[in-house]
Amino acid sequence: MTTPTISTLRCSCAASADANVDGFLECLKQDSSISSLVYTPTNPSYQSVLDFSIRNKRFLSNSTPKPLVIITPEYEHQIPHIICCAKQNQLQIRTRSGGHDFEGLSYVSEVPFVIIDLLKLSEVTVDAPHKTAWVGAGATLGMLYYNIAIESPRLGFPGGFCPTVGLGGHISGGGWGVLFRKYGLAADNVLDARIVDVNGRILDRDSMGEDLFWAIRGGGGSSFGVILAWKVRLVDVPERVTVFKTPRDSEKMPLNSFTVGSTSRLTLKRTYSSESSPQESPPRKE
Structure with missing residues (x-):
């Protein structure tokens, strides 16, 4: 087994952020394919690119620290150069995949930083016969589910239920979902991965x-490198599911009269009434 060098992408910053960002931008120019993918605060599209994936609106305030540069790479081979430039100029890297980070760790920092936004690395390739899929870290759960459904109505993936969550961060944090009890976390169903480490090397599982x-599947986004793509195991799901709707009279049952506990008891009562014998007592009301 190859012994990996585990290190984070956080670099100590020099005193002058301006000097660092100038050197960073000059370094990026060495790869001409990146020039059109770089956004600085003077770029008219900077704010819209920054705000696009911020799901926690409190981080939209003017007092929130902003990245010195945002880069939206189109290809995996562009990311090692970005990392090396940030490392040389002592800038912290934040990696964003979907933006569903309610602590803002994927787009906020107290020290000078840049953002690598992976939204363009969103390719999904489903291999239905082998029940696997390669999915880019910038793809969302909705993209993955849609592509799986096109290939097979009897395959699924045990991820979350919000379609705009990015796969890169979702699996990096473990990936809880509604199929957890049967198939485990999303991270439990990862077969392989591609990652760029702090030295700019693209690595796979081997x-x-x-x-x-093991560490990247639940250890937190960007803790050990920039995730490029995951190879995931697809699971068997029924082709048809049964759903039901329960009508509620808003006047007789006002929404503010329910609590978490009362809602749970109400659901339990319905379960009893549909499956229990008449002799069984319904759940006790409190």
Whole structure:
């Protein structure tokens, strides 16, 4: 097994942020394919690109620290150069995949930082016969589910239920979903991954080693590198499901009269009334 060098992408910053960002931008110019993918505060599209994936609106305030640069790479091979430039100029990297980070860790920092936004790395390739899929870290759960459904109505993936959550961050944080009890976390169903480490190396499961492969599946986004793509195991799901609707009279049952506990008891009572014998007592009301 290859012994990986585990290190974070956080670099100590020099005193002058302006000097660092100038050097960073000059370094990026060495790869001409990146120039059109770089957004600085003077760029007219900077604010819209920054706000696009911010799901927690409190981070839209003017007092929130802003990135010095946002980069939206189109290809995996562009990311190692970005990382090396940030490392050389002592800038912290924040990696964003979907923006459903309610603590803002994917787009906020107290020190000078840049954002690598992975929204363009969103390719999904489903191999239905082998029940696997490669999915880019910038793809959302909705994209993955849609592509799986096109290939097979009897396959699924045990991820979350919000379609705009990015796969890169979702799996990096473990990935709880509604199929958890049957199939485990999303991270439990990862077969392989591609990652860029702090030295700019693109690694897969074999080259990164099992220790690092274990760590990136739940250890937190960008803790050990920039996730490029996941290879995931697809699971069997029924072709048809049964759903039902329960009418509620808003006047007789006002919404503000319900609590978490009362809602649970109400659901339990309905379950009893449909499955229990007449002799069984319904759940006790409190």
